[in-house]
Amino acid sequence: xxxxxxxxxxxxxxxxxxxxxxxxxxxxxxxxxxxxxxxxxxxxxxxxxxxxxxxxxxxxxxxxxxxxxxxxxxxxxxxxxxxxxxxxxxxxxxxxxxxxxxxxxxxxxxxxxxxxxxxxxxxxxxxxxxxxxxxxxxxxxxxxxxxxxxxxxxxxxxxxxxxxxxxxxxxxxxxxxxx
Numbered sequence: 001x002x003x004x005x006x007x008x009x010x011x012x013x014x015x016x017x018x019x020x021x022x023x024x025x026x027x028x029x030x031x032x033x034x035x036x037x038x039x040x041x042x043x044x045x046x047x048x049x050x051x052x053x054x055x056x057x058x059x060x061x062x063x064x065x066x067x068x069x070x071x072x073x074x075x076x077x078x079x080x081x082x083x084x085x086x087x088x089x090x091x092x093x094x095x096x097x098x099x100x101x102x103x104x105x106x107x108x109x110x111x112x113x114x115x116x117x118x119x120x121x122x123x124x125x126x127x128x129x130x131x132x133x134x135x136x137x138x139x140x141x142x143x144x145x146x147x148x149x150x151x152x153x154x155x156x157x158x159x160x161x162x163x164x165x166x167x168x169x170x171x172x173x174x175x176x177x178x179x
Contacts, residue, residue, distance in 0.1 A: 001133050001134070001173060002122075002125075002134045002136060002175070003046075003135050004136045004143055004171075004172040005037055005041075005136070005138075005172075006137075006140055006168055006169060007026070007052075007056040007057040007137060007139060008030025008032075008033040008034040008059070008063075008168050009026065009029045009168040010025065010027055011024065011027045015087075016087050018080050018088060019077060019080075020081075021077055021079040021080070021084065023055050023056075026055070026056050026059050026060065030168060030169075034060040034063035034169055037060070037063075037169045040171060041064055044135075046067075046133050047134065048129050048135075049068065049135045049136075049137075050070045050072050050075060050134065051071055051072070051075065051138070052073075052075035052077065052138050053071040053072075053073065053075075054076055056139075057139060058137075061135075064135070064137065074117040074120060075118075075136065076139070077138075078111075078139075078141040081109070082106035083096075083106055094160055096160075097111065097144075097158055097161075098111070098159075099112065114141065115145050118146060119145070122150075122177075123178070140165040143165075143166055143172065144160070144165065146174070147162075147172075148163065149179070150177075150178070151179055
């Protein structure tokens with residue numbers, strides 16, 4: 001079983017600002033969210049734990065898990081280039097999350113590249129940790145691509161309309177492999 005947790009809230013989350021690879025820490029609400037997730041997951045024995053190295057995911061993971069954490073760059077949020085720091089409303093998000101368009105405007109990381117690195121991560125851990133219980137702490141975009149890995153790519157090509165963002169510290173569970 002693989003448990004995937006989106007990081008806790010940051011100040012930029014609370015005001016609707018795009019973070020991407022900008023390394024923003026958790027705010028007080030995010031710390032509380034992570035503590036609540038830790039309580040919810042307390043009875044689960046994880047065989048391996050992985051996290052994005054970005055501060056918001058790292059801290060969330062450290063609050064949830066007090067053992068060894070494997071930090072993996074493939075779990076970093078999508079790099080949004082010139083869009084980082086902008087308000088969500090000013091960003092053409094539906095277009096940027098359409099795998100058929102695969103846009104690179106404003107220095108954004110190609111969606112196909114994000115998909116490739118997240119799929120690679122899950123291919124690796126499913127091989128190395130078959131039958132084990134795994135915790136992965138990451139970001140909204142990575143979580144969205146994770147759904148594409150386990151449920152199949154969106155038929156319409158659009159990740160954002162098919163897989164809306166989960167709330168901060170949402171806990172998702174997956175079994176099986178790539179669809």
